[in-house]
Amino acid sequence: MSTSDLAFAGAPPAAGIGAPAAVAPPQVADLIVAYLERLGIEYVFGVPGGAIEPLYNALARSSRRGGPRPVLARHESGAAFMADGYARESGKIGVCCATSGPGATNLLTGIACAYDNGIPLLAITGQPALPSFGHKALQESACTGVNTLGMFRHCTRYDTLVSHAAQIERKLLNALMRAATAPHGPVHLSIPVDILRAPLADTVPSANLGALLQRAALLDETQVQALLAEIRQARRMVILVGGGHSCGEATDAILRLAEMTGSPFVTSPDGKGLVNVRHPLYHGVFGFAGHDCADALLRDDPDLILAIGTSLGEWTSGAWSPTLLNRRLVHIDASEDHLLRSPMARLHVRGNIRAVCERLAGLLAATAPAARSAPEKPASLLRDEAKFVSGATPIKPQRLMRELSRRFPPSTRFLADAGNSAAWAIHYLQPHDRRESPRHDAAACHPERRRRGDAGWLRVLMEFAPMGWAIGAAIGTARANPDCPVVCITGDGSYLMNGQEISVAAAEGLGVVFVVLNDSALGMVKHGQRLAGAEPIAFQLPAVDFRLQAEAMGIPGHIIRAPEDFDALDMAAIVARRGPTLLDVRIDGDEVPPIDLRMKALGTAP
Structure with a gap:
């Protein structure tokens, strides 16, 4: 040490x-x-x-x-x-x-x-x-x-x-x-x-x-006025909501702008956790592990694409897709680093995102734009809908995401680790929004403990994405807010790297639920090699009973092999427990996660 x-x-x-x-x-x-x-x-x-x-x-x-x-x-x-x-x-x-x-x-x-x-x-x-x-x-x-x-x-x-x-x-x-x-x-x-x-x-x-340390609410009025003119002239507009603190504190203002203009919106992978996935204007995730309907929406010839608070890196831009990065793009951001990545954009609007969106909404309210009809939201955003509801054993990762969505209260913070864990969560996780399901939130989350800043319900990494991040970050989340449930979705590879930190959650009495996707493999490496036709090497991991490992630390653990195994759990007691719980989930390791965008960026797409 x-x-x-x-x-x-x-x-x-x-x-x-x-x-x-x-x-x-x-x-x-x-x-x-x-x-x-x-x-x-x-x-x-x-x-x-x-x-x-x-x-x-x-x-x-x-x-x-x-x-x-x-x-x-x-x-x-x-x-x-x-x-x-x-x-x-x-x-x-x-x-x-x-x-x-x-x-x-x-x-x-x-x-x-x-x-x-x-x-x-x-x-x-x-x-x-x-x-x-x-x-x-x-x-x-x-x-x-x-x-x-x-x-x-x-x-x-x-x-x-x-x-x-x-x-x-x-x-x-x-x-x-x-x-x-x-x-x-x-x-x-x-x-x-x-x-x-x-x-x-x-x-x-x-x-x-x-x-x-007070954050300035600055905006460039000339650029806002130029954007206002573009919005008024646009026949069809799409909004891309990014992640991070700047979008997190501005989410309500961004959605108000979408609703006022009748504009459908998509999110970057890290922006998904900031919105209600059941919003009628939501059309899914664009980028890594995203949804086909989100890509189709951007391809459907909008006059204007507002990209708000997004870095436009590999995972947030669809691997630098020309569908997004073109002259229809307007990039709104407080970060000069982000704006430097969109030199082809029609317009750059610099400033505090909340201030910009509130100013636009105020100007639009004063002179309402012509009404637009938004495209109908797809009945389902998901690939492999049948696997999302499959009762097969071992449990499908798609079905696991459904069970996590259904069985944890709407105030839950989900953190998904780098690799397949993030891919499955970004595409398939869709919990109830707290505004739709108030039954739990009042009891579990004291008002001053509710999320602030960029603390969305789903947190994933985009740029520098180390394995094991979610394990420590989930503990830090619970330490900041012990009154709300925290779920860490991680792989067996990440857990073998950083899983010892679960003992910190035990020592601190923090109710984090660690969900380990156990397939005895570095999943993204395994599937990446198969999809690329590469040598199948160095992805195997030993079979580990993580439940026993947790119990050796005095932490309750459970093995999940099939969807019905969740029925045997007292989820209310697990959520209320002042201490961690581990779920060792034996997933179907042959299921291929939605990582085609990553394969494309590596130049190895099939």
Whole structure:
């Protein structure tokens, strides 16, 4: 492990296991924690070690007064994934930390994932004491060692070494501002251990955080007026709803725009969780694992396509489909990075998405456009409808998605892992919308706990998509909002990578249901090889009874082989349980997931 006992070499012996340390004067670490408390951040996800010990001491002091406290991950990548899930659910900045050297490098995958998916995170890593730089200190990771600062530079919005105690407040504020303002993303502070424990005269935050982190509702009025003219002239318009925070906070305004103009809408794969799939104007997912009717809608000669808040990467653009990327496109986004990917668009509208859509709706209401008749919504969006209702054993993955949709309450947050899990969920998962089924929501989700920001009911990764993300992110989601059910849909390959984090959910008493799609294979690799006619190699996994593994940790587990096995479960008790449950689902491994778009992008489509 990165945080072995050796990492504590040179530390003074503890007074006793679990005993609080003697009262210490305020330190730099206390000021960091005070700022987190001021922001309402309750948890710091991480793994301790010698170089980060002063931060944990500050968190111990904070915990005793009811302030931010640590959540102990089993691996630093899991800590970053947890911070990611916490940020999505809470609308706050997720915070993770690690010790120097391998502790920091273990965080990198989770930080890179947050960077490509636009998630606001603060990563704090330790360093050996400044005077030891260049002397081969244990796990040295400064410029004179394994340069972790240089590594983080490529996947963060702000990355700096704090070399003097007097720098901490300014650099911390710079980091928080960069994380919280568009384009959102992770930031990194690398802090030597002697700086973390340096005394400070005052640890009360001096900055007005509310003003510094307030999100601007800016828009370009000239471009909005130009778009208004295009909308009024258009005979047929289609709206593509993207994912992420910017669309999440604007979903009601986007749908109002669709309804006012009679425009059908589709979503990107990561945008599906922001909408009600039973909305009469919804025509499915466009992009990875999407629906044929969504592609057909865009091909049916609309005058105008409004792409709102989408990155237009491989999975969100239909592998850069000319059906979308053409002169009919209007790209609306706050992110310059996103807008750079649509140079062929007819119009770019820069600005806060909610502000843009509300302004458009107001202008349209003042001078109502001519009424348009929307195309009739297809009776079913799904491929293989028969398999969606199949009673076969082993259970079809399509049928599994139906059972998860039916058996969990409408307030459930579903997180689907990279690979086949995401493909099955994006295409087939269709739970009841809370606005249609209020019976559960009032009891399970306290009003202030309801989702905010980009916290849709389905969360998947689009750009940088590491296996095992959903396992940690589901725990972070539940930690941010323990009153709502959380379901992690993951594969056996991902679970064998990161499944140990289920013990964090047990330790924290979090009601996450882990659904493991068990077919003894790396499913996307297996099916990708078969579809491409490639050598069938290196996809096999051993047969594992994940139920027994969970039970060894004191966590209840169940094996699902057929649809009727769900009837034997007390789902209400599972949802209400203050602790995790594992469902080991023995799926039909011969079912091919809807990954044809990925095959096309790889140049191996059959």
